[in-house]
Amino acid sequence: MTTRKLRSVAMAISAATLSVSLAACGSSGPAGSTAAGDGSASMWGLTGGNQPVLQKSVEAWNSAHSDQSIKLDFFANDAYKTKVRTAVGAGEGPTFIYGWGGGVLKSYVDAGQVEDLSAFVKENPDVKDRYLPSVLKNGEIDGKTYALPNNNVQPVVLYYNKEVFDKVGAQPPKTWDELMALVPKFKEAGVAPFSLGGQSKWPDLMWLEYLVERIGGPEVFANIAADKPNAWSDPAVTEALTKIQQLVDAGGFVNGFSSIAADSNADQALLYTGKAAMVLQGGWIYQGMKKDAGSFVTGGKLGFTTFPTVEGGKGDPANVVGNPSNFWSISAKATDEQKKAALNYVKDGMFTDADTDALIASGAVPVVNGIDSKLEASPDKDFLTFVYGLAKKAPSFTLSWDQALSPAQGDAMLSNLDQIFLKKITPEQFVATMNATIGK
Amino acid sequence: MTITSSDRRRVRDTGPSGWLAAPALVFFLVFAVVPLAGVVFLSFTSWDGLREIRLEGLASWTTVFTDPVTGNALLVTAKIVFFSFIVQAPISLLLGVFTAGSQKYRAALAVLYFLPLLLSSAAVAIAFKALLDPNFGLGPGLQVPFLIQDWLGNSDLVLFVVVFVIAWQFVPFHTLIYQGGVRQIPTSLYEAAEIDGAGRVRQFLNITLPQLKYTIITSSTLMVVGSLAYFDLIFVLTGGGPGYSTRLLPLHMYLTGFKANDMGAASALGVILIVIGLGLALLLQRLGGKNRNDSQLEGA
Numbered sequence: 001m002t003t004r005k006l007r008s009v010a011m012a013i014s015a016a017t018l019s020v021s022l023a024a025c026g027s028s029g030p031a032g033s034t035a036a037g038d039g040s041a042s043m044w045g046l047t048g049g050n051q052p053v054l055q056k057s058v059e060a061w062n063s064a065h066s067d068q069s070i071k072l073d074f075f076a077n078d079a080y081k082t083k084v085r086t087a088v089g090a091g092e093g094p095t096f097i098y099g100w101g102g103g104v105l106k107s108y109v110d111a112g113q114v115e116d117l118s119a120f121v122k123e124n125p126d127v128k129d130r131y132l133p134s135v136l137k138n139g140e141i142d143g144k145t146y147a148l149p150n151n152n153v154q155p156v157v158l159y160y161n162k163e164v165f166d167k168v169g170a171q172p173p174k175t176w177d178e179l180m181a182l183v184p185k186f187k188e189a190g191v192a193p194f195s196l197g198g199q200s201k202w203p204d205l206m207w208l209e210y211l212v213e214r215i216g217g218p219e220v221f222a223n224i225a226a227d228k229p230n231a232w233s234d235p236a237v238t239e240a241l242t243k244i245q246q247l248v249d250a251g252g253f254v255n256g257f258s259s260i261a262a263d264s265n266a267d268q269a270l271l272y273t274g275k276a277a278m279v280l281q282g283g284w285i286y287q288g289m290k291k292d293a294g295s296f297v298t299g300g301k302l303g304f305t306t307f308p309t310v311e312g313g314k315g316d317p318a319n320v321v322g323n324p325s326n327f328w329s330i331s332a333k334a335t336d337e338q339k340k341a342a343l344n345y346v347k348d349g350m351f352t353d354a355d356t357d358a359l360i361a362s363g364a365v366p367v368v369n370g371i372d373s374k375l376e377a378s379p380d381k382d383f384l385t386f387v388y389g390l391a392k393k394a395p396s397f398t399l400s401w402d403q404a405l406s407p408a409q410g411d412a413m414l415s416n417l418d419q420i421f422l423k424k425i426t427p428e429q430f431v432a433t434m435n436a437t438i439g440k
Numbered sequence: 441m442t443i444t445s446s447d448r449r450r451v452r453d454t455g456p457s458g459w460l461a462a463p464a465l466v467f468f469l470v471f472a473v474v475p476l477a478g479v480v481f482l483s484f485t486s487w488d489g490l491r492e493i494r495l496e497g498l499a500s501w502t503t504v505f506t507d508p509v510t511g512n513a514l515l516v517t518a519k520i521v522f523f524s525f526i527v528q529a530p531i532s533l534l535l536g537v538f539t540a541g542s543q544k545y546r547a548a549l550a551v552l553y554f555l556p557l558l559l560s561s562a563a564v565a566i567a568f569k570a571l572l573d574p575n576f577g578l579g580p581g582l583q584v585p586f587l588i589q590d591w592l593g594n595s596d597l598v599l600f601v602v603v604f605v606i607a608w609q610f611v612p613f614h615t616l617i618y619q620g621g622v623r624q625i626p627t628s629l630y631e632a633a634e635i636d637g638a639g640r641v642r643q644f645l646n647i648t649l650p651q652l653k654y655t656i657i658t659s660s661t662l663m664v665v666g667s668l669a670y671f672d673l674i675f676v677l678t679g680g681g682p683g684y685s686t687r688l689l690p691l692h693m694y695l696t697g698f699k700a701n702d703m704g705a706a707s708a709l710g711v712i713l714i715v716i717g718l719g720l721a722l723l724l725q726r727l728g729g730k731n732r733n734d735s736q737l738e739g740a
Contacts, residue, residue: 082698089489107701111490198593199679256574258682259592266573275575407488411700415684422595422683 040069041095041338041345044084046326047074049287050151053358061349068341070096076263078200085407088113088331095338097329099147100403101138103225105329107407109141114329115339117145124347132392135324135367138399147327148346152364153391154283155322156206160303164191164277172278172303176214176243176310183250186277192254194247195276197262201414202402204421206280207247209321209401210307211240217315218396224438225404232434236314241420241427243310248421258422265292272296280307282322283387287363290380297363297380304383306390319396323403325367360384365391408440476714482707489701500704510709512684513692516599517668520688521720523603524610524667529660532611536618537648550619557612565676568605592678595685602674602686609673610666614659621655622648661724668717689713 045054051074062069073094075083080098087093088108097114099105108114121128128136131149139147160172168189173179186193197203212220216236223231247253254276260266268285270276272293279285286304290297309317328350330342351368359366363380365387375384391397402410416433419425425433486496504510539550556564571578572591579587591601629647638646649656671690674680680687680695687695690713697706 085489085701086698107488107490111488113490199681254575256590256593259569259572259574259590259598259678261569261679266576270575407699407701411695418681419683424595424683 040071041334041341042071042073043096044080044094044098045072045074046080046098047076049284049291049362049364050326050359053151053355053362053364056358057349057352057355058345060352060354061345065341065344065349068344070341070345078263088333091333093331093333095331095334095342097331098150099327099329100323100400101147101327102399102404103406103410104403105139105147105327106141108329109146113332114146115332117148117330120343120346121145121148127347130351130368132367132369134391134397138324139327139329147329149325149367150328150350151326151367152283152359153323153325153367153387155320155387155390155394155397156210156280156282156307157286157304157387157390158278158280158307159271159285160278160305161271161274161276162301162303164189164274165303168277170277172305173308175308179308180247180250180252182277183247183252187251191274192270192276193252193278194254195260195267195270195279196253196257197260197267198253198258198418198421199260200262201418202400203262203267203281204417205400205402205414206282206321207244208237208240208417209398210280211243211310212236213319213321213396213398214307214310214313214315214317215239216313218319218398221398221401221404224401227439229438230435231438232431237431238427241430244420245423245427248423253421258418268292272302283365284323286380286383290363302383304386316395318394319398320390320394321398321400323400324391324397406440409434409437412437412440479707479710479714482703483705483711485704485707487703489698489703496704500702500708503702503705504708504712507705509684509687509692513687513689513709516684516686517688517690517716519599520603520606520670520686521664521667523600524606525660525663527603527607528611528614528663529656531607532614532659533618533652533656535611535615537622537644539615540619540622553615554612556609557616559609561609561673562676564605564609565673569677572601593682595682598678598682598685602677605677606667606670606673610663614663617659617662618652618655621652625651657724657727661721664724665717665721668713668720689716 043058045051055072055074058070058072084093084097088097089111093113097108099108105114127148132153135149135153136145139145139149158172164186165172168185168191170182170185171178173182183193209221212234216234220231220234220236223234254260254270260270262281265285265288267279267281268289269292271279272289286297286302289302296302306317306320328342328346330339330346334342351366356366356368356371356374360371360374360378360380363383365371365375365384372388375381375388378384398404402414404410405413413434416425416430420427420430482493483500484495484497485493486499487493535553539546539553559567569592570576574580574588574590574593577587578584579589589597592598625648629651630643633643633647669690670688671694674686674688674691675694678686680691689709693706693709693713696702696709
């Protein structure tokens, strides 16, 4: 091969590898600062509402336990999900692996990347008793505990702007028909009925989750998650997708929803600036709005309610979807010293009274038992008791589907759902494509 | 004077030893050839990034070739390469010729032109995303009806917005290359042309353009092969969306590998990308003419 040809090859290769290396740099924050090193455990957290709470908790732990210190880094949600998996696969993952439970956790368990915590939980009954049992269950795979809840319960909630509702003279929708009837009302008033962070794709999913839940009940998704053949063919899925497209057709979502990223909180901003009347989002955005739009929240202009019922639907209206909590798993590749420090933190450093109080003060409901009186005493008690009640009373709490499914299925689902919102495919095409991913 | 064979040998011996290329070759092997072989190997396996790598034969290749998203990604890539070239090449050529002059105000303008070159792609993407926001961006802010469009959410429009942002970022770079090329042209050529009565357009067409031949080839190669690799800008600006409208091949490869965790298929896509990049680079060199390998330096 001549030099010139070699040079062309090199050019082409660098063109290809460039994209990968740029991706690695793009996700910000220090990389691979873990596994080896000074022996301290490493922890990757998420930016957003719980960031200051976690930061303080770890700082308090480090100042009291200089011999078992924890090194903490934060990442944005979407960037984290990509980064942590790559890092763990490369043996460079953190000691504490932040997760959501479900199918993604299972893929880590199958790969032998996370510690079995069953014995630890057995030896430390205090840890187990700390949690709401229904939440604790989401960290178990095949009856063994692989992850322990680490923050707050996060059901998906329908938020609305009371000021906008008053101006239009509307009531929050209790049924799907009422919701559809509200759309033209708000459009006439020059307000988008619903805000949506469509570029991030996962906010689209909340619509599908709740509609399938209300129409067909929790069994529909339970069958999908159990990899039953043709589970996506359930008529409830098609009906839910059809309803979504009807809402898109009616102009239910804000102009440009497919270019709005939820990671930058632009979807919440539309709600509190009065440009949109409602947003269907996780319980976690309350903290963000409390911080970014203080007077909107403290002034009582933020309303919240449950997702509307669908006429003839089989699902219990009290059922919820969302994230029961986030979880810590402990890396199986960590050194014994790191594992020991990590477990000690889980036992004594996490959910201290200070942590729990800080979570409540930030506008979140910690997943711990016996906090009713504390929630009642909070300035955010309306929202907090609403969320706590929602989670406690729900006959079924379905984990966000993208986390409950295997990563390959979850990604295919989000891409195809994006196509549904853009009306590029029909519900039938969605069902056929998704049936083909079962078992992957 | 006749050169004897012993003379010839002496001449060759004084040249640089081939061993001087060894360090570069080692780097090339370690950082280019070995990873390339790794990618080719991975394309015949199934690997989710966590579990063991399993040999699967042609399964990933079948997946890639039967997936309509791959075809779409190729089409999007081709469109972006084509439109970026059509937009960037003439603008940077003209700007390069213009800024090659020595007047003072041109120096000031040149500094302004080159500003985008200093910004990282991610910063450029974030800035444009904010400016083009249909609810909080430039249009609603200034109340200019034309600007109030869903620039990044409209599947028909978004590709051209991407091409525009790419051009905004990279035109300065190519302008710089052309500027350097134009400054290399001997002024005596222009003086002679002026005496012969050639006008500015004539001078541009008959002197500047032919003299810039090699600069044009270099710039075009960088432009085309570079646009094959656009990733960070589009990743931050649109995430490949809406739908698949801006999901070009490198982004498709990344999302397949790191979002869907299908490293086998992602590697197959990587190989396709390398083959296309190689093909295009060779094609452009060929278009440069038969004597493309001849150096312009005297004596070499």
